[in-house]
Amino acid sequence: xxxxxxxxxxxxxxxxxxxxxxxxxxxxxxxxxxxxxxxxxxxxxxxxxxxxxxxxxxxxxxxxxxxxxxxxxxxxxxxxxxxxxxxxxxxxxxxxxxxxxxxxxxxxxxxxxxxxxxxxxxxxxxxxxxxxxxxxxxxxxxxxxxxxxxxxxxxxxxxxxxxxxxxxxxxxxxxxxxxxxxxxxxxxxxxxxxxxxxxxxxxxxxxxxxxxxxxxxxxxxxxxxxxxxxxxxxxxxxxxxxxxxxxxxxxxxxxxxxxxxxxxxxxxxxxxxxxxxxxxxxxxxxxxxxxxxxxxxxxxxxxxxxxxxxxxxxxxxxxxxxxxxxxxxxxxxxxxxxxxxxxxxxxxxxxxxxxxxxxxxxxxxxxxxxxxxxxxxxxxxxxxxxxxxxxxxxxxxxxxxxxxxxxxxxxxxxxxxxxxxxxxxxxxxxxxxxxxxxxxxxxxxxxxxxxxxxxxxxxxxxxxxxxxxxxxxxxxxxxxxxxxxxxxxxxxxxxxxxxxxxxxxxxxxxxxxxxxxxxxxxxxxxxxxxxxxxxxxxxxxxxxxxxxxxxxxxxxxxxxxxxxxxxxxxxxxxxxxxxxxxxxxxxxxxxxxxxxxxxxxxxxxxxxxxxxxxxxxxxxxxxxxxxxxxxxxxxxxxxxxxxxxxxxxxxxxxxxxxxxxxxxxxxxxxxxxxxxxxx
Amino acid sequence: xxxxxxxxxxxxxxxxxxxxxxxxxxxxxxxxxxxxxxxxxxxxxxxxxxxxxxxxxxxxxxxxxxxxxxxxxxxxxxxxxxxxxxxxxxxxxxxxxxxxxxxxxxxxxxxxxxxxxxxxxxxxxxxxxxxxxxxxxxxxxxxxxxxxxxxxxxxxxxxxxxxxxxxxxxxxxxxxxxxxxxxxxxxxxxxxxxxxxxxxxxxxxxxxxxxxxxxxxxxxxxxxxxxxxxxxxxxxx
Numbered sequence: 001x002x003x004x005x006x007x008x009x010x011x012x013x014x015x016x017x018x019x020x021x022x023x024x025x026x027x028x029x030x031x032x033x034x035x036x037x038x039x040x041x042x043x044x045x046x047x048x049x050x051x052x053x054x055x056x057x058x059x060x061x062x063x064x065x066x067x068x069x070x071x072x073x074x075x076x077x078x079x080x081x082x083x084x085x086x087x088x089x090x091x092x093x094x095x096x097x098x099x100x101x102x103x104x105x106x107x108x109x110x111x112x113x114x115x116x117x118x119x120x121x122x123x124x125x126x127x128x129x130x131x132x133x134x135x136x137x138x139x140x141x142x143x144x145x146x147x148x149x150x151x152x153x154x155x156x157x158x159x160x161x162x163x164x165x166x167x168x169x170x171x172x173x174x175x176x177x178x179x180x181x182x183x184x185x186x187x188x189x190x191x192x193x194x195x196x197x198x199x200x201x202x203x204x205x206x207x208x209x210x211x212x213x214x215x216x217x218x219x220x221x222x223x224x225x226x227x228x229x230x231x232x233x234x235x236x237x238x239x240x241x242x243x244x245x246x247x248x249x250x251x252x253x254x255x256x257x258x259x260x261x262x263x264x265x266x267x268x269x270x271x272x273x274x275x276x277x278x279x280x281x282x283x284x285x286x287x288x289x290x291x292x293x294x295x296x297x298x299x300x301x302x303x304x305x306x307x308x309x310x311x312x313x314x315x316x317x318x319x320x321x322x323x324x325x326x327x328x329x330x331x332x333x334x335x336x337x338x339x340x341x342x343x344x345x346x347x348x349x350x351x352x353x354x355x356x357x358x359x360x361x362x363x364x365x366x367x368x369x370x371x372x373x374x375x376x377x378x379x380x381x382x383x384x385x386x387x388x389x390x391x392x393x394x395x396x397x398x399x400x401x402x403x404x405x406x407x408x409x410x411x412x413x414x415x416x417x418x419x420x421x422x423x424x425x426x427x428x429x430x431x432x433x434x435x436x437x438x439x440x441x442x443x444x445x446x447x448x449x450x451x452x453x454x455x456x457x458x459x460x461x462x463x464x465x466x467x468x469x470x471x472x473x474x475x476x477x478x479x480x481x482x483x484x485x486x487x488x489x490x491x492x493x494x495x496x497x498x499x500x501x502x503x504x505x506x507x508x509x510x511x512x513x514x515x516x517x518x519x520x521x522x523x524x525x526x527x528x529x530x531x532x533x534x535x536x537x538x539x540x541x542x543x544x545x546x547x548x549x550x551x552x553x554x555x556x557x558x559x560x561x562x563x564x565x566x567x568x569x570x571x572x573x574x575x576x577x578x579x580x581x582x583x584x585x586x587x588x589x590x591x592x593x594x595x596x597x598x599x600x601x602x603x604x605x606x607x608x609x610x611x612x613x614x615x616x617x618x619x620x621x622x623x624x625x626x627x628x629x630x631x632x633x634x635x636x637x638x639x640x641x642x643x644x645x646x647x648x649x650x651x652x653x654x655x656x657x658x659x660x661x662x663x664x665x666x667x668x669x670x671x672x673x674x675x676x677x678x679x
Numbered sequence: 680x681x682x683x684x685x686x687x688x689x690x691x692x693x694x695x696x697x698x699x700x701x702x703x704x705x706x707x708x709x710x711x712x713x714x715x716x717x718x719x720x721x722x723x724x725x726x727x728x729x730x731x732x733x734x735x736x737x738x739x740x741x742x743x744x745x746x747x748x749x750x751x752x753x754x755x756x757x758x759x760x761x762x763x764x765x766x767x768x769x770x771x772x773x774x775x776x777x778x779x780x781x782x783x784x785x786x787x788x789x790x791x792x793x794x795x796x797x798x799x800x801x802x803x804x805x806x807x808x809x810x811x812x813x814x815x816x817x818x819x820x821x822x823x824x825x826x827x828x829x830x831x832x833x834x835x836x837x838x839x840x841x842x843x844x845x846x847x848x849x850x851x852x853x854x855x856x857x858x859x860x861x862x863x864x865x866x867x868x869x870x871x872x873x874x875x876x877x878x879x880x881x882x883x884x885x886x887x888x889x890x891x892x893x894x895x896x897x898x899x900x901x902x903x904x905x906x907x908x909x910x911x912x913x914x915x916x
Contacts, residue, residue: 176758220746391758402750428780431754431773489773492754 006147006176006392007137008184008384011126011164013080013207013233014346016040017381018133024397026188026385028378029140031132032550033062033605037377038136040206042128043067043075044115060132066616069269072098074116078235081207082111082122083167084160084518093231096239098268110519123163123519124527127170134171135546139598142543148173149388151380152494153208154180155228155408157454158466159518161495166524176391178493181205182212183405184383185344186221188374190401197339198224200327202357202370203380204320205345207233211324213331213338219400225331225427226408227323234279234347236316241275242268244312245290245300253298267295282309283349310352317353324360330427335361342371344379404429407490414451414460424490426456433489444476448484452496466496475505547597551589554604558582566614574610581607692717705729708771709751716752719770723795724778734792734872738783745779786897789868789890798891816896819860823903826853833910847911854907857900864897 008026010017015037019028028036043064045057059067067075081093087107093099102112102119112119130150137145150173152164161178168175182201195216203210210228214221246268250256257267271292278288282304290302328335338361347353358364374382389398406427412420413436423434438448448471455463474482483503490496501507519527558578561567567575585600691697697712705711706729707722725732728744750756752775757768781787815823829850836843868890875886 177755217746220749222746387755390755393756393759400750402753402755404749404753429776431769432776432780433770433773434777489769491769492772 004147004392005137005141005143005145006149006388007133007145008381008386008388009130009133009148009150010181010184010378010381010384011080011129011150011152011167012040012380013078013205013235014040015206015377016129016133017378018137019378019381019385020137021385021389021392021395021398024395026382026389028381029137031061031136032139032602034602035062038062038129038132039065039077040080040129041065041068041075041077042079042115042125043071044118045074058128060128069266069273069616072266072269073100073114076113076115076125078207079113079122079125081231081235082113083126084157084163085111085122087111097235110523121519121527123167123524124170126164126167127527130167130171130173134173138543146172146174147176147388149177149179149384149391150175151181151184151384152178153203153205153228153230154182154210154212154223154226154405155208155230156180156494157230157409157464158494158496159464160230161493162518165493165495166519166527169524170527177387178495179384179387179403180210180212180223180226180405180408180494181208181380182210182226182342182344183214183221183223183403184381184387185342185374185379186212186214186216186383187386187401187403188379188383189342189371190216190221198331198333198337199340199342200324200338200361201342201344202320202324202348203228203344204317204347204353205233206347207231207235209233209320209323211320211327213327213333220402220404222404222429223406223427224333225327226406227327227330228408229319229323232316232319233345237279237313237347237350238272238276240312240316241279241309242272245271245275245302248302249294249300253294253296253300255294255296255298278304279309279350282306283351306351313350313352317350317356320353321356321360336366340371341368342379344376346377348372348376405492405494406430407432407494409454409464410456411466411488411490411496412453412455412460412463414453418460420453420455420458420460420463423488428490430490430494431492433487436486436488438471438484438486439480440474440477440482441479443479445479445482446474446476447472448474450486452488452498467498469498471500471502473507474502475507477504544592544594544597547594547601548589551585551597551601554601554608555582555585555589558604558608561608561611564615564618566611566618569614570611574607578604578607578611706748708748708775714751716757716764716767716771718767719774722774724781724791727775727778728782730782732792732795733876734785734789735876736782736788741779741783745775748775785865785869785872786894789872790894793887793891793894796887798887814899816899822853822856826850826857826903826907829853830906830910837910837913850907850911854904854911857904857907861897861900861904864893864900868893868897 005020007029008019008021010019017028017036017038019026021027030036031038038061041061041064043059045059045067064075068077076099078097081097082090082099086109087101087105090099090111094101100114102114105112110121110123112121113125130148134145134148148168150164150168152161156164164178165175182203185201185203186199196218197216199214199216201210201212201214203212208228208230209232210226212223212226214223216222246257250258257271274290274292278290281288286306288304288309290300290304292300294300328338341357341361341363343354343357348357354370357370363370386398386401387403389395390401390403393399407424407430408426410422410426411424411434412422415421423436424432438450440448449468450471451460451468452466453460453463454466457463471484471486474484481504484500485503486498486500488496488498561578581600581604585597585604588596588600591597692710692713692715694715695710695713697710706727707720708717708727709715710717723732728741728748730736749772752768752772754765754768754772757765760768781791829846833843833846833850836846871886871889871893875883875890878886
């Protein structure tokens with residue numbers, strides 16, 4: 001058997017990717033639909049209640065997107081925001097995101113998310129995404145994949161890291177290493193060993209922000225400081241634009257989508273899709289237009305000039321400046337000493353973000369430009385693949401590379417009076433360890449309780465509780481006599497390990513570490529995704545089964561297509577092309593040729609792509625009109641209000657498409673041929 | 680943090696049975712014969728780098744050695760090794776990192792060495808509550824008293840939103856003075872360090888006591904400067 005492949009995975013807030021090292025270059029592995037990005041959306045399929053044989057099935061990625069609009073109560077996105085969190089941490093998130101949590105979660109418990117009638121932990125949802133990536137890789141290699149490196153935001157705490165590692169295990173992956181995302185990006189850029197000097201990585205993604213400062217020296221990537229915010233990203237911009245739009249719709253048309261729960265959930269998701277498209281357009285265009293049909297037939301039309309948009313998002317992106325300055329201070333370097341700056345994450349495409357980065361690091365003033373050669377959406381996954389190759393020891397390209405990362409947060413122990421005694425300072429190179437000694441306060445005491453925290457604040461109440469544990473089995477002695485040595489070690493994944501020993505008697509004190517927001521090993525075991533219970537011995541057979549299932553799914557969808565109104569919108573020629581591809585797949589499926597089935601499935605998928613788009617548009621406008629929506633108990637927060645209204649759009653009604661679909665069109669950059677838009 | 684100051688006799692290599700390093704100048708974390716990672720030892724931070732217990736050290740050399748040892752010891756190099764070796768790699772890399780972090784900084788290095796020599800410094804010093812670094816150095820009593828008065832006045836002003844440029848100028852002047860005092864302490868520390876490195880037993884004992892006192896003074900000055908900087912930066916904002 002050839003060397004076992006280790007893949008690199010970027011488990012992102014918005015999109016996830018899997019990559020591996022092909023020879024001396026890392027490459028992203030595309031999914032069935034040919035796309036490198038798998039949207040981090042998970043939907044529980046709506047099962048026909050009459051068909052009892054149907055097991056529950058879960059859809060991930062692009063195909064789950066539609067469920068988000070048609071059956072929002074069955075779908076979830078941005079679950080990364082909930083990883084390793086407790087109820088009291090996510091209050092703010094719940095106001096802004098349509099997360100539906102189980103009703104009976106106690107404070108201090110791991111969150112459970114409702115999808116339809118079922119409950120899932122955030123790790124389980126992430127496991128479904130990971131399983132999809134694993135399958136994509138297995139499809140690509142034609143061999144099983146069991147080992148992976150997964151990236152996490154550098155500023156993730158212990159609980160968030162553990163939750164990520166648990167997700168890997170649930171997906172049937174042996175997670176060899178958790179790598180910090182900005183560090184991974186640096187690896188992807190730094191394959192060339194000759195690079196030397198101090199660099200910074202600015203990573204603004206969908207939901208998290210990280211800044212890392214590294215020293216490069218002969219293949220050693222030494223992180224000297226990192227900082228960030230695990231709740232800051234493109235999502236926040238989307239929520240802001242959405243809030244502005246919702247306020248305006250309420251004020252202008254007297255339609256409060258936040259209140260009308262009967263269909264608001266789907267409508268809000270459709271509106272969300274529209275503002276995201278506007279946001280993306282505004283990175284390259286001077287103006288974006290919103291034109292949306294509202295319930296009752298009115299239209300919400302707006303023109304958003306880039307200046308207005310930039311003013312609006314300024315407070316969000318300004319929040320990245322503080323962590324940058326702190327990281328520079330901690331690293332003991334001045335902005336001018338940063339020789340190269342790498343931009344990572346989709347949100348760094350926003351010109352205003354680039355401008356801010358340029359100011360903070362005085363780039364253009366020094367005649368420098370930031371590195372954007374690698375696709376900011378892919379660079380983290382590529383770096384994860386490089387780290388996977390380092391661990392595999394299989395490539396001469398990565399032979400001499402070594403990553404020395406740091407812990408982003410200080411580790412402390414609660415002392416008398418609720419004060420935190422810091423024992424491992426933030427930005428310490430990991431693995432890092434500290435030894436502490438404890439004793440008893442009462443004669444004959446056999447237990448000592450210890451509370452470990454993470455964070456920079458002085459008081460335990462302001463830090464993140466990591467774990468409480470009891471040192472048990474201390475031999476009874478006079479108070480103050482026992483000497484219990486507790487060793488705390490942060491491993492190379494940034495995860496804490498604890499061992500303890502009573503030194504006078506030499507007995508190993510028993511420790512029960514109760515993670516404050518974590519799952520126990522037993523819980524993780526029970527959550528391992530069902531398909532891995534019966535670990536497949538015959539990989540080929542499983543591949544064939546999966547390929548046929550994929551074929552069945554698409555065939556079933558195509559079967560129903562002519563009944564859909566969108567069918568009328570496509571040409572006869574397209575219809576016959578779809579029919580030909582459908583017949584071809586029908587014919588190929590029964591034979592046992594895996595590759596032929598896959599090829600035929602892909603062909604049918606391509607043939608129907610345009611139709612699927614049309615169907616999607618119809619779904620969006622349907623949701624807007626509140627026709628297809630059933631009930632949805634979603635409650636979008638009232639807290640954020642629009643600081644500025646958008647400018648009134650100057651939209652000529654005669655130019656409107658008459659299909660009633662939602663359209664966001666960037667204004668044409670030049671007035672080359674305005675007639676073209678006319679119907 | 681507690682330091683294990685005893686050095687147990689290292690055992691022979693688990694992999695090739697070779698005798699451990701007889702010579703210093705080599706890290707005990709790796710077998711000199713076969714290069715295999717060794718079970719974590721009670722080595723002190725100086726021994727980790729194969730260094731004599733001296734305060735004067737070249738940080739550039741230390742960094743090179745840190746990188747060289749990291750390449751050999753880091754868990755990334757043991758992803759395919761046995762569980763035992765992985766555990767040794769993890770423990771030894773943690774020790775290496777802790778050692779490097781402590782030794783590269785002259786102040787931490789001095790504090791660590793004094794602890795190895797059995798001196799109590801910092802908060803553990805002088806029992807509970809009134810540790811030496813909380814007391815103003817006797818020669819600075821007057822200045823510290825005046826500075827604290829000015830700080831108090833400035834804080835009051837800031838609370839009620841008043842601005843006293845003369846007071847601010849005084850504080851800025853005081854900051855300069857205390858900064859130069861701090862620099863003096865640092866150069867005294869370096870001098871005592873040299874004395875320690877080259878002296879006999881008695882000289883060393885005295886130098887160690889001097890350094891312990893200097894470290895207390897330094898900590899006091901630093902806390903004071905932190906307060907002044909805080910008040911002045913509030914004024915600037």
